[in-house]
Amino acid sequence: MYSVKEIYKTIQGEGAQAGRTAVFVRFSGCNLWTGKEQHRESAVCNFCDTDFLGVDGLNGGKYLKEELVNKINDLWGSSDNKLIVFTGGEPMLQLDAALVDECKRFKFETAIETNGTINIDFHIDWICVSPKHGSELVVTEGNELKVVFPQDGQEIENFSDLSFDYLFLQPMDGDNIQENTQKTIQYCLKNPKWRLSIQKHKLIGMP
Numbered sequence: 001m002y003s004v005k006e007i008y009k010t011i012q013g014e015g016a017q018a019g020r021t022a023v024f025v026r027f028s029g030c031n032l033w034t035g036k037e038q039h040r041e042s043a044v045c046n047f048c049d050t051d052f053l054g055v056d057g058l059n060g061g062k063y064l065k066e067e068l069v070n071k072i073n074d075l076w077g078s079s080d081n082k083l084i085v086f087t088g089g090e091p092m093l094q095l096d097a098a099l100v101d102e103c104k105r106f107k108f109e110t111a112i113e114t115n116g117t118i119n120i121d122f123h124i125d126w127i128c129v130s131p132k133h134g135s136e137l138v139v140t141e142g143n144e145l146k147v148v149f150p151q152d153g154q155e156i157e158n159f160s161d162l163s164f165d166y167l168f169l170q171p172m173d174g175d176n177i178q179e180n181t182q183k184t185i186q187y188c189l190k191n192p193k194w195r196l197s198i199q200k201h202k203l204i205g206m207p
């Protein structure tokens with residue numbers, strides 16, 4: 001069974017697919033942080049702003065494959081331009097070829113937002129990797145690389161030659177969002193192969 005924190009329909013706010021309607025499936029659990037505040041300081045990834053613990057969110061629960069895709073399809077509610085974004089937590093802890101194939105049967109495009117530490121050995125239509133400093137990046141190709149900026153010790157130029165169609169820098173949210181946004185803008189202005197990604201869904205009050 002798949003452990004899912006929440007499932008909801010929204011507007012994708014980030015990256016090259018921003019503006020597109022999508023059903024987001026947030027899997028429970030991550031391999032870079034337990035999700036518990038007492039472990040944040042010692043976690044590999046310690047700036048996370050997502051609650052991925054448990055299965056108690058909107059439409060959350062433990063699902064069999066067919067149940068999960070039926071739920072997603074019910075939430076979509078039409079037949080056009082169908083898109084699922086698998087996120088987390090770290091979705092590659094649970095996502096597999098069988099679930100992606102079942103989504104295809106319902107004519108969904110499938111996308112993943114991953115930290116890139118677990119190899120993806122099946123086809124998925126859109127791969128977005130957001131690397132976290134201090135972890136080993138094993139997914140080095142895909143559609144978009146979305147780097148949260150700045151991260152202490154991270155050398156952005158190390159990513160420039162990876163095989164992604166789009167390179168995005170996204171200001172780190174939190175208390176320093178204004179300062180981080182300015183730093184990100186300045187970096188993009190000096191290094192135009194990087195594009196600015198803003199979390200537009202937050203601006204319009206979407207989840």
Ligand code: SF4
Pocket residue numbers: 030031032033045046047048049050052088089090115132
């Ligand atoms: S890798 Fe992603 S989901 Fe995991 S702790 Fe970091 S930001 Fe959160």
